Amino acid sequence: MTTLNITYNGLSSDVPLEVDGAVSDADVRRIAVEMLGLPREDTFQHYVVDRFRGPRGEERIYLRPKVPFGA
Amino acid sequence: MRILFCGVGAVGSTAAVLCRNLEATLVFIDFDRVESRNLLAQAFVKPSVGRNKAEALKLQLLNLYGVKSEAVGVRLTRDNVEALCQGADLLVDCFDNQASRLVLSAFARAAGKPLVHGALAADGTFGLVRWEERFVPDAEDSPGQATCEGGEHLPLIGQLAATLARAVQDFVKHGARRDALVGLAAVTPTTA
Numbered sequence: 001m002t003t004l005n006i007t008y009n010g011l012s013s014d015v016p017l018e019v020d021g022a023v024s025d026a027d028v029r030r031i032a033v034e035m036l037g038l039p040r041e042d043t044f045q046h047y048v049v050d051r052f053r054g055p056r057g058e059e060r061i062y063l064r065p066k067v068p069f070g071a
Numbered sequence: 072m073r074i075l076f077c078g079v080g081a082v083g084s085t086a087a088v089l090c091r092n093l094e095a096t097l098v099f100i101d102f103d104r105v106e107s108r109n110l111l112a113q114a115f116v117k118p119s120v121g122r123n124k125a126e127a128l129k130l131q132l133l134n135l136y137g138v139k140s141e142a143v144g145v146r147l148t149r150d151n152v153e154a155l156c157q158g159a160d161l162l163v164d165c166f167d168n169q170a171s172r173l174v175l176s177a178f179a180r181a182a183g184k185p186l187v188h189g190a191l192a193a194d195g196t197f198g199l200v201r202w203e204e205r206f207v208p209d210a211e212d213s214p215g216q217a218t219c220e221g222g223e224h225l226p227l228i229g230q231l232a233a234t235l236a237r238a239v240q241d242f243v244k245h246g247a248r249r250d251a252l253v254g255l256a257a258v259t260p261t262t263a
Contacts, residue, residue, distance in 0.1 A: 012257075067190035
């Protein structure tokens with residue numbers, strides 16, 4: 001089981017993701033648009049896809065805003 | 072131990088204040104001055120308006136907490152990075168632009184200095200703490216795009232700064248180099 005974390009519009013949530021094989025960054029962005037029912041397909045065009053392994057080896061994917069700045 | 076906070080705006084100033092308990096010399100590098108609008112998101116107080124940020128933070132730590140620190144009120148550049156950072160045992164990157172991050176990153180790699188980055192999304196919805204060996208700066212969509220001005224993002228700034236300060240403390244006490252993702256819902260460690 002892969003977990004996808006999406007941060008968007010002042011909210012952040014984990015959602016389960018059933019995938020067979022590798023998921024490309026473009027797939028992650030498209031899936032997030034479909035999950036949230038957003039009208040614009042390019043909503044996450046400037047977002048970053050981060051991939052990590054959790055403590056039990058599970059895959060976690062983060063779809064997050066860029067952090068070029070320190071504020 | 073000598074810890075250099077490079078950039079003491081919102082993240083840097085708040086994280087530095089949370090490192091005041093360490094048995095270390097804290098050094099602040101920042102060329103900018105405190106403005107009134109900074110007071111809602113950064114760890115500065117009204118009497119510091121107009122002062123250099125590094126100097127202002129040094130005075131606040133001394134006057135409010137009795138903690139001695141050092142201030143360097145200049146812009147970090149390729150020309151001075153070696154002179155300013157050579158004596159550091161730990162570098163903490165809290166800059167607000169990619170160019171300065173890259174200057175610091177290049178120096179740290181060449182000199183073999185430990186470097187931890189703290190960064191916050193411009194919309195105040197996401198933050199990262201990541202050590203140099205795993206850090207890749209995100210590309211800027213447009214040079215000079217807006218940063219987190221005003222106080223509306225202060226809770227997440229505080230959460231990120233606290234996570235960064237914890238990373239610094241873990242390094243000082245245990246030599247650990249822990250990364251974290253700081254979101255609106257949770258702080259998630261991303262390395263053991």
